[in-house]
Amino acid sequence: MHTVVRSQSREVVIGPDQPFCIIGERINPTGREAFGEALRAGDLSQVVIDVEEQVALGAHMLDVNMGVPLADEAKLLADAIQLIQEHTDLPICIDSSIVEALEAGLSVYEGKALVNSVTCERERLEQVLPMVKEHGAAIICLTNDETGIPETAAERVEICERLVDIVCGEYEIPIEDMVIDPLAMTVGADPQAVLITLETISSIREQFDLNMTLGGSNVSFGLPGRHALNAAFLAVASHAGLTSAIMDARRAEVVEGCRAADLLLGRDEWATNWIAAHREAQAAAS
Amino acid sequence: MHTVVRSQSREVVIGPDQPFCIIGERINPTGREAFGEALRAGDLSQVVIDVEEQVALGAHMLDVNMGVPLADEAKLLADAIQLIQEHTDLPICIDSSIVEALEAGLSVYEGKALVNSVTCERERLEQVLPMVKEHGAAIICLTNDETGIPETAAERVEICERLVDIVCGEYEIPIEDMVIDPLAMTVGADPQAVLITLETISSIREQFDLNMTLGGSNVSFGLPGRHALNAAFLAVASHAGLTSAIMDARRAEVVEGCRAADLLLGRDEWATNWIAAHREAQAAAS
Numbered sequence: 001m002h003t004v005v006r007s008q009s010r011e012v013v014i015g016p017d018q019p020f021c022i023i024g025e026r027i028n029p030t031g032r033e034a035f036g037e038a039l040r041a042g043d044l045s046q047v048v049i050d051v052e053e054q055v056a057l058g059a060h061m062l063d064v065n066m067g068v069p070l071a072d073e074a075k076l077l078a079d080a081i082q083l084i085q086e087h088t089d090l091p092i093c094i095d096s097s098i099v100e101a102l103e104a105g106l107s108v109y110e111g112k113a114l115v116n117s118v119t120c121e122r123e124r125l126e127q128v129l130p131m132v133k134e135h136g137a138a139i140i141c142l143t144n145d146e147t148g149i150p151e152t153a154a155e156r157v158e159i160c161e162r163l164v165d166i167v168c169g170e171y172e173i174p175i176e177d178m179v180i181d182p183l184a185m186t187v188g189a190d191p192q193a194v195l196i197t198l199e200t201i202s203s204i205r206e207q208f209d210l211n212m213t214l215g216g217s218n219v220s221f222g223l224p225g226r227h228a229l230n231a232a233f234l235a236v237a238s239h240a241g242l243t244s245a246i247m248d249a250r251r252a253e254v255v256e257g258c259r260a261a262d263l264l265l266g267r268d269e270w271a272t273n274w275i276a277a278h279r280e281a282q283a284a285a286s
Numbered sequence: 287m288h289t290v291v292r293s294q295s296r297e298v299v300i301g302p303d304q305p306f307c308i309i310g311e312r313i314n315p316t317g318r319e320a321f322g323e324a325l326r327a328g329d330l331s332q333v334v335i336d337v338e339e340q341v342a343l344g345a346h347m348l349d350v351n352m353g354v355p356l357a358d359e360a361k362l363l364a365d366a367i368q369l370i371q372e373h374t375d376l377p378i379c380i381d382s383s384i385v386e387a388l389e390a391g392l393s394v395y396e397g398k399a400l401v402n403s404v405t406c407e408r409e410r411l412e413q414v415l416p417m418v419k420e421h422g423a424a425i426i427c428l429t430n431d432e433t434g435i436p437e438t439a440a441e442r443v444e445i446c447e448r449l450v451d452i453v454c455g456e457y458e459i460p461i462e463d464m465v466i467d468p469l470a471m472t473v474g475a476d477p478q479a480v481l482i483t484l485e486t487i488s489s490i491r492e493q494f495d496l497n498m499t500l501g502g503s504n505v506s507f508g509l510p511g512r513h514a515l516n517a518a519f520l521a522v523a524s525h526a527g528l529t530s531a532i533m534d535a536r537r538a539e540v541v542e543g544c545r546a547a548d549l550l551l552g553r554d555e556w557a558t559n560w561i562a563a564h565r566e567a568q569a570a571a572s
Contacts, residue, residue, distance in 0.1 A: 187550055188557060194550040198525065219550065223557055224564040225542065228517075232546035235518040236525045239484065256511065260518035264473055264480040264505065271474060271509055278510040 001176050003138050003211045003243075005061065005091040006111040012060050012091050014179065014211045014243050019267055020234070020258040021061065021244035023093050023114075024054035025217065027080065028065040040071045047080050051087050056284075058277060059249035062088070063116060064105070065095035074104035082108050093140075093246065099127045106135045113137045116246070117181060120145040120159045120166070129171040138177040140213060141167060143200065149183055153199035156182060160204050176211075179244070180204055184214045184233075186221040194219055194233060198240045205241025216247030216254070231257025239265060252281065287462050289424050289497045289529075291347065291377040292397040298346050298377050300465065300497045300529050305553055306520070306544040307347065307530035309379050309400075310340035311503065313366065314351040326357045333366050337373050342570075344563060345535035348374070349402060350391070351381035360390035368394050379426075379532065385413045392421045399423045402532070403467060406431040406445045406452070415457040424463040426499060427453060429486065435469055439485035442468060446490050462497075465530070466490055470500045470519075472507040480505055480519060484526045491527025502533030502540070517543025525551055538567065 003014040014021045027050045029036035035046050054062060064084060066076035073096060081092060094105040095116040102115055117140035118128045132139045141163045143156035150156045160180050168175045182200035185193040197214070204210055214237075220229035231254045234245055238261035248254050259277055262268040289300040300307045313336045315322035321332050340348060350370060352362035359382060367378060380391040381402040388401055403426035404414045418425045427449045429442035436442045446466055454461045468486035471479040483500070490496055500523075506515035517540045520531055524547035534540050545563055548554040 191552045191555045195552050223549075224561060225546075228539070228542040229546045229549065229560075231514075232517070232521040232543055233550050235521050236547065236550065239522045239525065253514070256514040257518055260511075260515045261522065263509075263515065264519050264522065266477045266481050269477045274515075275510060 001209050001211060003114075003176050003179055004112065005114050005138055007085070007089045007091045008110045010089040010091060014213075016205070016209075016211075016241065016243055017267065018243070019060075019262045019273060020238050020242075021213070022059050022249050022255060022258055023061040023063050023213065023244060023246040024050075024059035024249035025063050025215070025246045026050045026054055026248070026250060027062060027084075028095070029068050030065070036068045039066060039068045039076055044076075044080055044083050047083055048087055051084055054249040055088055055090065057249055057252060057255050059090060061091045061093050061114065063093040063095050063246050065116075066101065067096060067098075073098050073101040077101045078104040078108045081105050085110060094137075099131070102128065103131055106131065106137060109135075114140060114179065116140045117142050120163050122146075125166055125171075129167060129173065132177075133171055133173050138179060139167065139173065140179045140181050142181045143183055149185070151196070153196050153203055156196075156200045157203045157207065160208060160210070164208065164210075178210060180208075180210050180212045181214050182212055182242075184216070184218045184237075186223075187219050187229075188222045198237060201237055201240040201242050211243045212241065213244035213246060214242065216245030227251050227253040230254045234258050235261040235264075238262075287495050287497060289400075289462050289465055290398065291400050291424055293371070293375045293377045294396045296375040296377060300499075302491070302495075302497075302527060302529055303553065304529070305346075305548045305559060306524050306528075307499070308345050308535050308541060308544055309347040309349050309499065309530060309532040310336075310345035310535035311349050311501070311532045312336045312340055312534070312536060313348060313370070314381070315354050316351070322354045325352060325354045325362055330362075330366055330369050333369055334373055337370055340535040341374055341376065343535055343538060343541050345376060347377045347379050347400065349379040349381050349532045351402075352387065353382060353384075359384050360387040363387045364390040364394045367391050371396060380423075385417070388414065389417055392417065392423060395421075400426060400465065402426045403428050406449050408432075411452055411457075415453060415459065418463075419457055419459050424465060425453065425459065426465045426467050428467045429469055435471070437482070439482050439489055442482075442486040443489045443493065446494060446496070450494065450496075464496055466494075466496050466498045467500050468498055468528075470502070470504045470523075473505050473515075474508045484523060487523055487526040487528050497529045498527065499530035499532060500528065502531030513537050513539040516540045520544050521547040521550075524548075
């Protein structure tokens with residue numbers, strides 16, 4: 001199954017037979033105090049730097065989150081998206097927990113966006129899905145509901161099934177426009193966390209063949225050597241059936257983990273992308 | 287299932303619930319002209335350097351191959367093993383295609399060795415298995431036979447089945463002392479090569495629950511960025527069910543790939559090994 005997203009001039013296809021879709025996570029003020037301050041003051045200049053850094057290593061899409069406390073998130077998100085569209089043709093993943101901000105972002109976005117995200121909570125679905133449908137966007141659906149994050153793969157798969165019923169059945173959004181988030185939690189807090197995520201991914205790939213994305217940096221939270229952990233996780237998850245991640249696209253080591261998986265798993269025939277990326281890295285270094 | 291190997295004073299356990307077993311590949315003259323020359327002249331001093339470099343990053347075992355053309359390989363292998371035993375207590379993987387060399391190596395080895403290797407070829411099995419049994423060693427069995435390297439996973443699994451019949455049935459070697467090599471070929475020559483290896487690993491894990499090892503550097507042959515490819519491959523293969531690799535134990539990036547997989551896959555509870563390795567690396571760097 002192929003999920004297609006678009007900017008005005010570029011199309012990105014997400015699918016198990018495609019290169020792993022790298023969504024840059026950087027444009028997000030969470031944990032970035034100075035960036036948050038600047039955004040609150042209406043200064044979006046850092047956004048342009050973040051765009052360039054993520055484009056440099058080959059991100060396929062950019063996640064944009066403007067969740068700054070005490071700021072007009074809807075306006076900030078719309079402004080940021082308009083600014084980003086002037087600097088790159090990468091499609092955008094519009095990221096907010098506030099429905100009005102998603103709406104503002106969608107209204108200025110030129111293309112077919114990926115909306116990040118809905119949970120399987122009735123109220124939230126009722127707010128977000130009509131908007132997604134109206135704009136013809138794709139939507140990331142998290143496999144948790146009112147009761148919290150399920151501890152087992154079986155429960156997450158069950159939520160995925162409910163999501164398919166609601167998103168495609170009730171709201172008649174095409175199933176290829178659903179991207180499931182199987183939820184990646186930190187392995188430092190629970191030694192079984194990654195195994196549960198991998199089992200969820202395999203099951204959803206097998207039962208629904210849906211495309212999937214997740215937060216690729218969560219697993220290593222609080223641990224040393226995060227990039228190596230994230231790279232290994234994304235390679236393993238890609239083999240299990242994950243098709244995309246919202247991840248640190250500024251770190252060569254992590255991006256290489258995804259590209260290596262593409263090559264090893266037969267999605268980069270004759271190593272075309274792998275060799276091109278190495279030539280670019282060499283050219284940039286010299 | 288646990289495969290146990292030993293030196294005089296150290297035991298290593300290979301198994302799917304154990305840390306991935308890192309077997310250092312370096313002590314091998316293939317492709318190392320100067321080393322081959324030195325060995326031919328009876329100079330084994332480089333062997334000691336190779337031991338130290340591999341021990342430094344945390345190899346669990348050392349593969350020892352003395353395959354130098356026009357040299358007395360049996361004598362070299364026995365000498366090398368005796369020398370290595372003076373410098374490390376890591377168990378040894380005795381590696382030769384010459385039966386007399388394996389015999390010479392086994393006769394001086396103090397402990398329970400891993401013998402590398404037999405194929406599923408009748409003549410070879412008849413020569414090697416009685417010797418393995420006599421010495422109480424463990425044995426790496428390659429999933430190829432007289433007809434060459436099978437192109438499909440199903441054929442490799444079928445050979446694995448024949449190997450179990452012969453090694454355990456005919457020769458009564460304990461099944462836990464069999465370590466299967468599912469054969470890793472280079473992805474640069476065949477885009478499907480790694481997928482076939484991974485499918486073989488999953489099937490053998492599921493059907494026989496045998497321990498497996500393979501040459502962890504083959505997949506990236508001829509490509510740039512080999513360490514990143516090898517690291518990603520070993521992490522993915524570990525998740526598929528591989529329990530060990532004969533690999534470049536001198537490259538932090540590759541070793542980290544295996545350790546990352548251990549942590550992510552629940553074989554390094556509370557990141558004990560991961561954090562210890564990072565502290566050691568920091569101490570070594572300062």
